[in-house]
Amino acid sequence: MSGTSAYEPAGTGHVRRARSAFTIRLWAVRHARFLEFIYDAFASVLLTLHPLWKAIGYHRVEKPVVVIESMVKSFLFDCRMCGQCALGDSGMSCPMNCPKGIRNGPCGGVRADGNCEVEADMPCVWVEAWSGSQQMKKKDNILNLQTAIDHSLRGSSSWLRATADKARAQEDSS
């Protein structure tokens, strides 16, 4: 049976998640500056290899890169592979873990202890985002307005998209 039930057992919510996912996710936020450094270095390597990706074809490398990206980011950030990564703007706290899917948060329902109003055990991803962003070199990125999510990009590689976008911007400016 689907729909709203008149009875909801104590401790349940709309979304059930393993608490271990919070642990690693919160570690990532606490080490946002370090992860920003690692990602920036990694992104430079990907950009340097742009001619190679172009020669092979971005569409051909997409599949293996998606497998690796999904494994790494699912482990570290509880990533949902939205395809439009905002981690660099959200203090390494993935906004897709917000039960309301808010990309420009937080909502007005954050609990007094900083937890989510929908999932009372989960720290609000946007409270965490602010905390993580303040450690980062690009701390003002959290003020960037995130555009509405394009669901057609779900499951695609943000790493490759960011690389292709940067390469195009470089080509356009030269």
Ligand code: SF4
């Ligand atoms: S913003 Fe999207 S791509 Fe980035 S970690 Fe979250 S779900 Fe994954």
